[in-house]
Amino acid sequence: MKNEKRVQMHTELYNRNVRIFEKEHRGTCTKCNKKIADGETIHLGYDKQYELAYVCDNCSKNLATIIVRHLYKKELYIKPNNKAKLWRFMDLAKYISLIQSKSLFFARADTFEDPFECAKGYKNLEYKWNACYAGFCWGAITSLENLPDIKKTYSEKEALTEANRLLKQLKDLSRKERQNTFICCWHENEFESEAMWKLYSNNSSQGVAIQTTYERLYMALDKDPDIDIGKINYIDFENHLCGVNGSFWYKRKSFEHEKEVRAVVKLFPKKELVQSVMKPINLDVLIENIYVSPTSPKWFRDLVIDINIKYGVEKEVFHSTLDKEPFY
Template sequence: MSEEIPVPPAPDSRTIWRYLNMPQFLSIIEREKLWFSRTTEYDDPYEISIPSGDISRYVDLMREEPDFDSETIEQMVGAVEDLMPSGIESFSNYIYANSWHINENESDAMWKIYSHTHEGLAIQTTVGNLREALNSEYDMKIGEVQYIDWNQASGFVMPIQFAFLKRPDFAHERELRACYVNREELEKVDGAVADYDHETPIGEYIGVSVPKLIDKIYTSPKSPNWFHEMIKMILDTYDIDAEVRKSGVYKKSHSA
């Protein structure tokens, strides 16, 4: 039985989006797999980092400890301040994530950031569909990323929990993550603490049931008609029963 580690909850009914280019989409439906990136591959240098607020919380608790003299407590405090951040961050080589955008509606920003050409598309689904579609032996954690002031204490203690924390600078992403610890690689390390220098794969493909995953497909707001029709043909070829819609982000509606 896997250890139950709580992460920020995500209701199964929550609508999520994955904005893609054409090669990424074809990879998903041809392989029937989703790409999970090692968290060191993300742009944010604070991935799998412990907020300074959490370190301060631990330091304060130690200084209130009545069973040790002041010299011993200060030695313990120094060890926490020096070793805890590096200890947590060393796990970034072993934690893998697949990211989605949480929104009831399309996002102009996400189209511009993640679909750089007119031949882009987005998968619309729900958290429940993603949870059901994933086929993995890993202990998969699915949750909403929390955007906090780094001086604030999160209360988290396990490395994978810190995969669900980011600074407010990234709040526009409204990110949902599916994450796991690559325990096969972790078991190769001699000792209980992760070795940051141990070479691990930059990413892994994890099996997924594509028909269960996809609810709707939206084609880019600037995509030509032939691209829209081609996506329909591709879905028919792979026997995927999903509605294909043209994005209405730049279309003026009389009911608006």
């Protein structure tokens, strides 16, 4: 009965506003400010003043109505600071698409150039991943014998067959995850990056960058609770394998210069796979500053200004500071 209570949910009360509140306070009790540890029970609901609360076990007595109760699991990514500067470098065509559609482009994970997008690790180390999760599946199968409602006893051969079936299912789901995960990439940096200008604008003399912050991006997406925004964790795949979930928050150390922050959304198309999705964005909230590339001529900045006027973007356009002349 205790475990049943820990996963209960009143779905009719679990609306968008409640989900936003849960996401914004995740990991910290709103009553005592205690940090929630992995495996602890959290309680989300309304207190006796009918205000939303996200609380630990000790503070759960303050709740008059419980909406969700479950075991807490730490996020797989680190959220940037609210004022962390984020940059998106692009060519003129992509910039026009952004302001014309008032939408952010999210690419499907398996369409990225990097073949390691959502990878668990190097192919030659796959046997280690298989061994780890085969053992996990074996443990899950054999533990069923101890559950009073199931009363199922597996022979060693049956348990092995079932464990291998579950392992295959895990791997199939992992591959499908690449088709259901959509990503919008940003560069976190206090300043401009010459490398990013060269990498992400097809013609470096006609590149455009928008600068925002984490807080602005979150607000511009209307606090969409289905979108996660977090930092990439750069790892050495020789010594690290990704788990079943969240491998899209990891990249190889060789990409560390990108300082990537990504917005991630999962969608499950009912019919045909889609290459990308567009998420509505409030441009006025999103854009803090606009820059044109350091090698761009004056006419290009003037063109961007004219395009902004046409689409009602009332933001100043700066020439990149990287073009400033030195003295010796």
